[in-house]
Amino acid sequence: MTLLDAARGPVLQLALAIFAFGVAWRLSSLLLLPFARDKSLPRTGAPPAAFAALREILRRSWPQKSFGRASLFMTVNSYVFHLGLALIVFAFAPHILFIKSLFGVSWGNLPNNVIYAVAVVTVASLAAALIRRISNPVQRIISTFDDYVAWFVTLLPVLTGLAAASHLIARYETLLAIHILSVALFLAWLPFGKLMHAFLVFVTRGMTGAYLSRRGAQL
Amino acid sequence: MSSDVDINAAAGKFLKLAEGHLAAYAEACVKCGQCADACHFYVASGDPRYTPAYKLFPMAKAVRRQKWPLAWLGLAPRLTRDDLAQWEELLFDSCTLCGRCTIVCPMGIDIAGIVSASRQAFVAAGLGPKDLLQAADNARDKGSPLGVTPSVLAERIDWIKDEHEVEIPLDKAKAGILLTLSSVELMKYPDSVAAMAKLLNHAGVDWTLSSKGYEATNFGYLAGEMDIAKVMVERITAAAEAVGAATVVIPECGHAYGALRWSGANLLGRPLPYEVLHITEMLARLKRAGRLKLRPTEASITYHDPCQISRRGGATAEARFLLDGFATDFREMSPTGNYNWCCGGGGGVQAIGRAAELRYQAFKIKMDQVEKTGAKTMISACSNCRLTMDESKEHWKWQGGLGSLVELIADHLAEPEAKPAQAR
Known part of the structure; x- marks a missing residue:
């Protein structure tokens, strides 16, 4: 078995299994907790909790009024790398083919050169995020080891993907195998660190939306 | 720190509260730091320790120790006495539970709710400011x-x-x-x-x-x-x-x-x-029922929203409704309403003597806000805000006027007061 065979075979399968089990574990360990029912009388005209939760999930996805310069940088930069990652994963032709091989569904792709450009911008954006994290006193004090691990395992697939696509340094098969291994690392780590926010974001936004809308607070 | 601090009681309380409904909040922070800009204590002092997300740490640590799937590898350290010693000031003195950070958080974490709950764990451990x-x-x-x-x-x-x-x-x-x-x-x-x-x-x-x-x-x-x-x-x-x-x-x-x-x-x-x-x-x-007959006031006033009534209480509009048509020279601060800056003394901070200097610093934001409106007087609908602001005004020898919305309205009743109605 070659490195590439191992990477896209058992290693990726194992990573996917850890990802699925880990996410299910963490979500169920939160959502199955007995939720204390709020006995306060809702404000007249307060929307149903489910509606308020959904509204808050959507509303906070939109750029908010900036609270300051640090917020402005974080808002813009976070949009850049999140959208960049989404485009790379879901609009790059080889990725779409790979997803089709797994799930049988596919969609149109963006031209490869556009994706390469997006990847370069994404790497720059992630680099800026790291520089900010290290240099800004607020971000530095609140950052833990996990924040740097999350950054590293997110950057790695983009970098190795760029290397594989540009056939630099080593054989394509080797680069592709390394790329897939980096994706496996990302997937396997996701449930255990802050990358889990990809799922928790729906829980926390929804909870706060329901909680404050009950009071009639306009967020 | 005294040796009778019950670290296990704190850890147990953190976990119990997290299991109530706060566990997701404790685990979801992405450490973006945007909440710092929303916090008057950080903005006034520039001290990164006052970043609201930093105040999540004790609860997040306690939860992680117990709940993290990889905790068995020894990668989730215990909550320590030093942690509690360090965070007591952050959770009591430097958080007014105003909830401005909750509004800016992209994850929607109710940081004020976590701080409020964390205080319970600190008290369970035998900690907390003595005067409060x-x-x-x-x-x-x-x-x-x-x-x-x-x-x-x-x-x-x-x-x-x-x-x-x-x-x-x-x-x-x-x-x-x-x-x-x-x-x-x-x-x-x-x-x-x-x-x-x-x-x-x-x-x-x-x-x-x-x-x-x-x-x-x-x-x-x-x-x-x-x-x-x-x-x-x-x-x-x-x-x-x-x-x-x-x-x-x-x-x-x-x-x-x-x-x-x-x-x-x-x-x-x-x-x-x-x-x-x-x-x-x-x-x-x-007023809606036509039972409040008032003479208008021409005094130039601005209104300070008490956080627990407006941003976290949902009654932002009521004060404006009262001022509408009554205060003919009413000027809103910027930001105002649900985004208003806290007075600096909410959430029990007013009762903590050692937090006085922090309150004064935070009030500088308020003074600046009021001065930009050009209003002569800032009224509020919270006596705790008023006390905080009166003390801070005295500290800074500020010339702006402070007052109460209810008193202002009562001073402008159009008719003499009636006797209280008898129970029917």
């Missing part, structure tokens, strides 16, 4: 954080009645509305008590005070002593039930409103058998 805890103990043992016992209440009310020539019913057998008071008003801002009485009498409201339950503030709630918080709610509830009140009115006090209106039923363990209105909600209701 003493205020809570006073409330339990004497009836009020400032030691206003039922007999002191009766004396003060008699004095206010004489001084202001206003009828103030105390312990009427039956009344539709039970008015509660903040002891800050009773002892420091008695004009506010007289103003409420004048307004309720003017509108012909059937109301009373009760020596069974008169204290609106809830320092148990602020100090993280939920047994005391419950006692305070029970007293008001017993008083309301005794007089048959369908409505309990909270005076100009932000946290008192939040504690009873939004947490009262949860503390009591059953729905409250009465509706809870802040005095601004009550007056707005009277």
Whole structure:
């Protein structure tokens, strides 16, 4: 078995299994907790909790009024790398083919050169995020080891993907195998660190939306 | 730090509270730091330790230790005495529970809720600022954080009645509305008590005070002593039930409103058998019903939103409704309403002596806001905000005027006050 065979075979399968089990574990360990029912009388005209939760999930996805310069940088930069990652994963032709091989569904792709450009911008954006994290006193004090691990395992697939696509340094098969291994690392780590926010974001936004809308607070 | 700090009690309490509904909040922070810009203590001081996300750490650590799937690898350290020593100031002195950070958080984490819960864990461990805890103990043992016992209440009310020539019913057998008071008003801002009485009498409201339950503030709630918080709610509830009140009115006090209106039923363990209105909600209701006849004021004023009434209370519009058509030179601050900056002394911080310098620093934001409006006076609907702002004004020798919304309205009644209505 070659490195590439191992990477896209058992290693990726194992990573996917850890990802699925880990996410299910963490979500169920939160959502199955007995939720204390709020006995306060809702404000007249307060929307149903489910509606308020959904509204808050959507509303906070939109750029908010900036609270300051640090917020402005974080808002813009976070949009850049999140959208960049989404485009790379879901609009790059080889990725779409790979997803089709797994799930049988596919969609149109963006031209490869556009994706390469997006990847370069994404790497720059992630680099800026790291520089900010290290240099800004607020971000530095609140950052833990996990924040740097999350950054590293997110950057790695983009970098190795760029290397594989540009056939630099080593054989394509080797680069592709390394790329897939980096994706496996990302997937396997996701449930255990802050990358889990990809799922928790729906829980926390929804909870706060329901909680404050009950009071009639306009967020 | 004293050796009798019960670290296990803190860890256990953190976990119990997290399992209530806070675990997701404790685990979801992406450390973006945007909340810092929303916090008056960080903005005023520039000290990164005041970043709201940093205040999540003790709870997040306790939860991670117990819940993290990889904790068995030894990668999730225990909560330590040093952690608690370091975070006591951050959770008590430098958070007013104003919830501005909750609004800016892209993850929607209710950081104020976590801080409030974290205080419970600190108290369980035997920690917490002594003066804040003493205020809570006073409330339990004497009836009020400032030691206003039922007999002191009766004396003060008699004095206010004489001084202001206003009828103030105390312990009427039956009344539709039970008015509660903040002891800050009773002892420091008695004009506010007289103003409420004048307004309720003017509108012909059937109301009373009760020596069974008169204290609106809830320092148990602020100090993280939920047994005391419950006692305070029970007293008001017993008083309301005794007089048959369908409505309990909270005076100009932000946290008192939040504690009873939004947490009262949860503390009591059953729905409250009465509706809870802040005095601004009550007056707005009277105005809508045409029962408030006012002469307009031309004074240039701006309005400070108490966080627990506006941003976290949902009653932002009521004060504006009262000012609409009444204050002809009303000027909004920027930001205002739900985005308003805190006075710096909410969430019990006003009662913490060692936090005074921090409060003064935070008030600089407020002074700047007011000056930009050009208004001569900033009024509010919270006596705790007012006390904080009065002290900070004195500290900075600030020339801006401060006042109370209720007093301003009471000073502009178009007709002489009526006698309080009799119970029907």
